[in-house]
Amino acid sequence: MRYAETGVNLEVDLSRGSVERVKTDPELTRLHLGGQGTAAKILWDRVPPEVDPLDPENLLIFSTGLLHSTLVPGANRTAVDTFSPQTGRYSHSLFGGFFGPEMKYAGYDKFIFCGKADDLVYVWVNNDKVEIRDAGHLRGKGAQETALILKEEVGDPHAQVASIGLAGENRVYLASIEHANSSASRGVGVVMGDKRIKAIIVRGTKDVNVAQPKELAEIGIPMYKEMYDNKECGDSMAHGEGDEFHVDNFAWGNARARRKNFFSKEMEEEWVSLEDRLRMRWTGCHNCPKDCHQAIKYPGRMPYFQKCYSKLTYAMGAFGDLDFDYNIIGITQEYGMDAYSTPQVIAFAIELYEAGILTDKELPDFPLFDREDSDGIKVNESRFFYLVEKIARREGIGDILANGVYAAARQIGNGAEEYDHNTIKKFEQVPIKLNYVNYPYFLMYATGEKMNITQIEGSFPQAPIADKAEREEFVRNWDAAPERFKKWFLAWEPRQNPSLEASVHICDWNEAMHYIDDAIGTCAFLSSFRGQFGGRPPYHIYNLPAFITRASGIELDSDELWEVSRRNRNLVRALNIRRGLRRADEKPPADHWKKREPENEQKLLDMYYEFKGWNNDGIPTRETLDRLGLDYVSEDFIQRGILVEGEDDLS
Amino acid sequence: MVTVEDCSKKRIVKEIKVDLDKCIGCRACEMACSGFHAVPKFSSTNPARSRIRVIVEDRKDVYVPVRAGDYTPAECNGRNTYVINGKEYSECSFCTASCPARDLFKAPDSGLPLRCDMCADDPTLPVPMCVQVCRSDTLTYVEREEESREEVTYDEVESGLESLANRYGIDKVADLVARISRTKS
Ligand code: SF4
Ligand code: SF4
Ligand code: SF4
Numbered sequence: 001m002r003y004a005e006t007g008v009n010l011e012v013d014l015s016r017g018s019v020e021r022v023k024t025d026p027e028l029t030r031l032h033l034g035g036q037g038t039a040a041k042i043l044w045d046r047v048p049p050e051v052d053p054l055d056p057e058n059l060l061i062f063s064t065g066l067l068h069s070t071l072v073p074g075a076n077r078t079a080v081d082t083f084s085p086q087t088g089r090y091s092h093s094l095f096g097g098f099f100g101p102e103m104k105y106a107g108y109d110k111f112i113f114c115g116k117a118d119d120l121v122y123v124w125v126n127n128d129k130v131e132i133r134d135a136g137h138l139r140g141k142g143a144q145e146t147a148l149i150l151k152e153e154v155g156d157p158h159a160q161v162a163s164i165g166l167a168g169e170n171r172v173y174l175a176s177i178e179h180a181n182s183s184a185s186r187g188v189g190v191v192m193g194d195k196r197i198k199a200i201i202v203r204g205t206k207d208v209n210v211a212q213p214k215e216l217a218e219i220g221i222p223m224y225k226e227m228y229d230n231k232e233c234g235d236s237m238a239h240g241e242g243d244e245f246h247v248d249n250f251a252w253g254n255a256r257a258r259r260k261n262f263f264s265k266e267m268e269e270e271w272v273s274l275e276d277r278l279r280m281r282w283t284g285c286h287n288c289p290k291d292c293h294q295a296i297k298y299p300g301r302m303p304y305f306q307k308c309y310s311k312l313t314y315a316m317g318a319f320g321d322l323d324f325d326y327n328i329i330g331i332t333q334e335y336g337m338d339a340y341s342t343p344q345v346i347a348f349a350i351e352l353y354e355a356g357i358l359t360d361k362e363l364p365d366f367p368l369f370d371r372e373d374s375d376g377i378k379v380n381e382s383r384f385f386y387l388v389e390k391i392a393r394r395e396g397i398g399d400i401l402a403n404g405v406y407a408a409a410r411q412i413g414n415g416a417e418e419y420d421h422n423t424i425k426k427f428e429q430v431p432i433k434l435n436y437v438n439y440p441y442f443l444m445y446a447t448g449e450k451m452n453i454t455q456i457e458g459s460f461p462q463a464p465i466a467d468k469a470e471r472e473e474f475v476r477n478w479d480a481a482p483e484r485f486k487k488w489f490l491a492w493e494p495r496q497n498p499s500l501e502a503s504v505h506i507c508d509w510n511e512a513m514h515y516i517d518d519a520i521g522t523c524a525f526l527s528s529f530r531g532q533f534g535g536r537p538p539y540h541i542y543n544l545p546a547f548i549t550r551a552s553g554i555e556l557d558s559d560e561l562w563e564v565s566r567r568n569r570n571l572v573r574a575l576n577i578r579r580g581l582r583r584a585d586e587k588p589p590a591d592h593w594k595k596r597e598p599e600n601e602q603k604l605l606d607m608y609y610e611f612k613g614w615n616n617d618g619i620p621t622r623e624t625l626d627r628l629g630l631d632y633v634s635e636d637f638i639q640r641g642i643l644v645e646g647e648d649d650l651s
Numbered sequence: 652m653v654t655v656e657d658c659s660k661k662r663i664v665k666e667i668k669v670d671l672d673k674c675i676g677c678r679a680c681e682m683a684c685s686g687f688h689a690v691p692k693f694s695s696t697n698p699a700r701s702r703i704r705v706i707v708e709d710r711k712d713v714y715v716p717v718r719a720g721d722y723t724p725a726e727c728n729g730r731n732t733y734v735i736n737g738k739e740y741s742e743c744s745f746c747t748a749s750c751p752a753r754d755l756f757k758a759p760d761s762g763l764p765l766r767c768d769m770c771a772d773d774p775t776l777p778v779p780m781c782v783q784v785c786r787s788d789t790l791t792y793v794e795r796e797e798e799s800r801e802e803v804t805y806d807e808v809e810s811g812l813e814s815l816a817n818r819y820g821i822d823k824v825a826d827l828v829a830r831i832s833r834t835k836s
Pocket of ligand 1: 074076096097234235283284285286288291292293523524526
């Protein structure tokens with residue numbers, strides 16, 4: 001019997017209209033655990049670099065995590081993996097809610113889509129019964145509107161839906177996949193739309209078995225209370241306290257101005273009362289005691305769920321206010337647009353207009369700014385509404401902006417490239433502009449392949465603790481950290497960088513935890529993202545092995561778990577290396593920090609590559625790959641001339 | 652509510668209070684219940700086997716955890732719609748019955764009705780599983796004493812048999828019971 005996983009993937013070929021249930025190799029679970037790990041293996045095997053992301057041969061993979069649907073609380077992140085037309089590279093996004101668990105109850109570890117349907121379809125997975133159905137009647141419908149219609153149509157209120165809106169249908173690169181209280185973005189929505197899948201609806205009523213029931217329950221059941229009582233996990237920033245942090249520290253407009261001390265007591269009062277009026281309830285994801293998502297009812301909009309920093313991304317991009325943000329998300333979530341990159345693309349376009357690079361010719365009837373705010377800055381709310389419509393429909397200039405800032409800047413030309421100042425590897429970054437280069441962050445931004453810093457950072461604290469006694473106290477209770485980090489944290493003084501060596505390890509630990517979460521499905525807010533604030537994530541490298549072993553029967557300890565994450569990390573790296581990623585691409589935006597240290601930065605990269613077992617150009621060496629059991633990758637690299645046999649340092 | 656035999660005139664009523672406003676829709680209660688009732692205990696989870704289901708209509712802000720009650724052979728004649736604080740609830744959302752009108756509270760393979768047994772176990776759990784994992788306090792557990800009244804209670808076997816009878820006809824079931832009792836005695 002297979003434990004924790006089902007051992008079956010669902011293969012859907014949209015070109016041929018065929019579906020197949022395929023047994024998986026348990027050895028692959030042992031090597032990669034599941035989720036992103038096994039998805040990367042499938043992408044490696046089946047989507048060579050010659051395949052364009054918009055070719056039918058590209059795959060779109062929905063993966064459950066290994067621990068989904070077991071008693072382990074908070075394991076509900078569904079991974080979506082593909083290649084993105086925006087970056088030409090590997091694309092990975094996670095969404096919470098209930099979808100992955102339902103997939104597993106239906107009997108599947110993964111849904112793998114290949115090919116393209118002739119016209120819009122939806123896929124109805126009801127345990128063993130799978131149908132590809134016409135979705136003509138859903139064309140142009142909002143993402144959640146679609147979910148409601150489909151639940152009604154199949155007559156099952158317990159079914160779970162993942163759908164795209166207008167943006168995905170129109171192959172907007174910023175498109176998201178929406179589900180219940182969560183969404184996936186960064187390139188996956190456009191591929192779903194390109195395959196002409198309007199929605200997937202799934203319902204499952206099968207058992208998911210675990211290997212050591214009593215032992216798993218013994219550690220699983222107490223976690224509900226532990227997590228609930230632990231204020232250092234979940235999305236505590238969603239519960240108000242993040243407002244000041246985001247408003248004062250993140251950059252406004254087109255990732256330009258930081259407005260320190262902008263947040264005030266009055267703002268706070270006004271915002272809290274607005275949210276209390278708009279919020280229907282706080283909700284959680286499958287089998288998790290935290291409540292990170294607020295259900296919002298904005299007058300005239302479809303009720304939607306908001307989480308994390310998205311309540312400010314539009315507001316800050318437009319120099320607008322909170323009410324505006326809640327208003328516009330009511331539209332953008334139904335269109336299915338990523339709340340991180342969309343506002344940046346729009347703010348970028350507005351700057352081009354102000355600079356005269358875009359004119360009334362490209363932006364007919366472009367509204368005037370709405371008003372000036374207390375600092376005399378132009379507020380661009382109406383312009384945001386205008387541009388959202390253009391982009392979602394790929395209408396006029398929207399057709400270019402829909403390709404993201406990097407591509408749009410080059411298509412528009414005429415100096416527009418100068419305004420693309422906040423992308424890495426062709427992808428929009430969280431708008432943060434700071435003073436002094438931060439070593440661990442330099443490495444995370446430069447070398448990360450999950451494209452958003454929140455998917456890379458998270459285990460080592462963001463800031464040191466000034467007070468020595470407090471610092472020692474923190475380290476004493478720091479169960480999540482390997483010993484070496486305790487030493488480095490104790491030595492870390494305010495306004496200093498950790499040592500180069502420490503920074504290398506910090507980047508490695510931070511991303512390792514994400515690679516673990518993304519294979520087993522645990523939410524980063526309970527694990528990889530949360531250690532950086534307070535140091536007490538419920539899940540960490542030392543207690544996760546027991547959960548994995550007891551649920552799946554796979555015996556492993558912390559070192560072996562770290563090794564799996566290394567394997568998955570290198571496989572993902574290999575996907576991008578095969579698509580051309582090299583050292584030259586690995587750099588944060590030039591203005592991310594005002595004061596840079598070019599020499600140390602290059603030294604950091606050298607050290608990091610060496611630590612990772614990558615050559616000077618950032619390519620995993622044959623030795624590294626073979627040691628991780630990825631010899632099929634090294635062979636391919638040698639065949640393609642990416643690695644030269646016997647010359648690990650050359651490429 | 653489930654009644655527990657007591658020799659005296661008093662009996663203990665075990666009650667789970669449900670505060671709908673606190674529910675975060677996490678469905679941990681379903682996981683814990685289905686795990687607890689798996690054989691062997693916690694060997695599998697499957698919300699479809701849970702004796703508590705959370706009825707969710709997220710865009711309408713409807714979240715109602717319901718525990719499985721008795722089996723009923725026929726669906727209700729017409730339905731009420733309740734409006735509470737401006738929110739519309741179907742009568743079914745509160746109904747505990749394992750009923751032909753819906754697939755709630757039926758074992759997914761056999762179709763046999765599921766019924767909350769208040770986590771009957773030896774030794775008795777201090778707090779039922781669903782309440783243990785509901786950290787938002789949507790579900791809370793109280794025991795109180797009540798004067799005993801004459802009462803008929805179905806147990807699981809009885810409601811199971813009744814549903815079989817409805818499905819296959821009472822004669823067939825009677826035959827089967829007779830046959831089984833011959834082989835077992
Ligand atoms: S911690 Fe928050 S975001 Fe994560 S699974 Fe729980 S409710 Fe969802
Ligand atoms: S465990 Fe509690 S909060 Fe969660 S769904 Fe069940 S009743 Fe609601
Ligand atoms: S009391 Fe026990 S049997 Fe009844 S619903 Fe709760 S967990 Fe299930």
